[in-house]
Amino acid sequence: NAGVMQNPRHLVRRRGQEARLRCSPMKGHSHVYWYRQLPEEGLKFMVYLQKENIIDESGMPKERFSAEFPKEGPSILRIQQVVRGDSAAYFCASSGQERRKEKLFFGSGTQLSVL
């Protein structure tokens, strides 16, 4: 049973390009969370999604960032017109059916570097 899969592991973009980060939750999990981690800093919550729904996006920047979790396929975190300040590690986590009762399982992250 594969864990939470994130790809790519490393992503390099030039300023102004788009970045797409993918997250496949553990089998049977329907809750997905995205976090951002800057060097030497803690994890910052970005967005929480269930299948086809955004439940909490209070941590998402108002512009350029969007997330989805379609009925079929992985969750996508999309960053448009990237800037150097977007360079960070982006982690995805998933949990099972009952949001508040189950452990979060994390992927290995995507390291985004903006040149």
Next chain:
Amino acid sequence: KQEVTQIPAALSVPEGENLVLNCSFTDSAIYNLQWFRQDPGKGLTSLLLIQSSQREQTSGRLNASLDKSSGRSTLYIAASQPGDSATYLCAGFNDMRFGAGTRLTVKP
């Protein structure tokens, strides 16, 4: 919005010591609290999950307690080993916001 604070920010101990990491949170109406470890350049590994109805959880040399009334959780590590060196993070669940973590170094 939940605020999570972890003390100390960094801790260095000799191998074999017992140690305590602290986590405090502002919203006592949490549903559960989780402790994680993060190794450099890696993702997070869940260590212990304490439901709001529980007071503690144990796994091997790890013991985590939860006191909702005071807004605190502690992670106790017995007989520490160099392999325990990592950053330890807690997150309170209503919204899974994390503390900044405690960076632990266990010296051989």
